[in-house]
Amino acid sequence: xxxxxxxxxxxxxxxxxxxxxxxxxxxxxxxxxxxxxxxxxxxxxxxxxxxxxxxxxxxxxxxxxxxxxxxxxxxxxxxxxxxxxxxxxxxxxxxxxxxxxxxxxxxxxxxxxxxxxxxx
Amino acid sequence: xxxxxxxxxxxxxxxxxxxxxxxxxxxxxxxxxxxxxxxxxxxxxxxxxxxxxxxxxxxxxxxxxxxxxxxxxxxxxxxxxxxxxxxxxxxxxxxxxxxxxxxxxxx
Numbered sequence: 001x002x003x004x005x006x007x008x009x010x011x012x013x014x015x016x017x018x019x020x021x022x023x024x025x026x027x028x029x030x031x032x033x034x035x036x037x038x039x040x041x042x043x044x045x046x047x048x049x050x051x052x053x054x055x056x057x058x059x060x061x062x063x064x065x066x067x068x069x070x071x072x073x074x075x076x077x078x079x080x081x082x083x084x085x086x087x088x089x090x091x092x093x094x095x096x097x098x099x100x101x102x103x104x105x106x107x108x109x110x111x112x113x114x115x116x117x118x119x120x
Numbered sequence: 121x122x123x124x125x126x127x128x129x130x131x132x133x134x135x136x137x138x139x140x141x142x143x144x145x146x147x148x149x150x151x152x153x154x155x156x157x158x159x160x161x162x163x164x165x166x167x168x169x170x171x172x173x174x175x176x177x178x179x180x181x182x183x184x185x186x187x188x189x190x191x192x193x194x195x196x197x198x199x200x201x202x203x204x205x206x207x208x209x210x211x212x213x214x215x216x217x218x219x220x221x222x223x224x225x226x227x
Contacts, residue, residue, distance in 0.1 A: 035216075037164075044207065044218055044219075044220050044221045045156070045158075045164060045207055045209075045218045045221075046218065047209075047214075047215060047216045047217065047218070050214070050216075059214040059215070061215050062121075062215075095163065095164075100169070101211060103213065103214045104152065104211045104212050104213040104214050104216055105211050105216060106154035106166065106169050106209060106211045106216070107164075107166065108166050108175070110163045110164055110165075111163070112163060113163065
């Protein structure tokens with residue numbers, strides 16, 4: 001059974017940093033692109049970033065470029081999102097999701113999400 | 121970047137009704153279009169990909185159509201468990217953007 005379990009969310013002040021993790025199991029993690037997708041409270045879905053199987057390609061939504069970094073450790077079956085210079089508008093539930101295709105993809109499995117709140 | 125626009129933003133229909141939700145892309149995306157269902161407090165669930173291919177396990181009352189810029193999601197006979205927000209998403213290239221969502225309620 002495919003499982004994606006996020007962790008690392010919490011309350012952080014504006015300008016602060018947070019690192020999210022996603023532990024994957026039930027599939028060959030190193031064979032898939034992976035993504036982070038977020039959802040602000042009461043709002044719609046927004047793709048944040050994705051990463052190729054070997055980490056050699058990464059893509060970001062414009063609003064997080066230069067502030068967020070996606071990475072992975074295939075030996076640990078884990079996906080990460082390092083978030084720096086956080087802003088109030090980054091407040092959201094962050095989902096880890098498995099890409100079906102490549103750099104442009106849809107997602108067939110999602111984690112339960114981890115809430116990030118940016119507030120003073 | 122390509123923008124995705126859904127209509128209507130909200131919809132109220134009766135059990136058994138045929139329901140149609142529309143998604144329009146600001147540029148052609150061939151059939152690189154997916155639909156998701158998100159029930160209140162739950163994780164998004166993939167319903168349809170490649171504009172019209174039903175994901176495994178999804179009830180056959182759901183169907184999708186379209187190509188290029190105009191797409192539709194149809195529920196042939198609305199059931200109470202279909203109360204949710206529905207999102208379209210394009211994936212021809214990054215960024216993989218979503219429509220703003222359509223909230224579906226039972227009348």
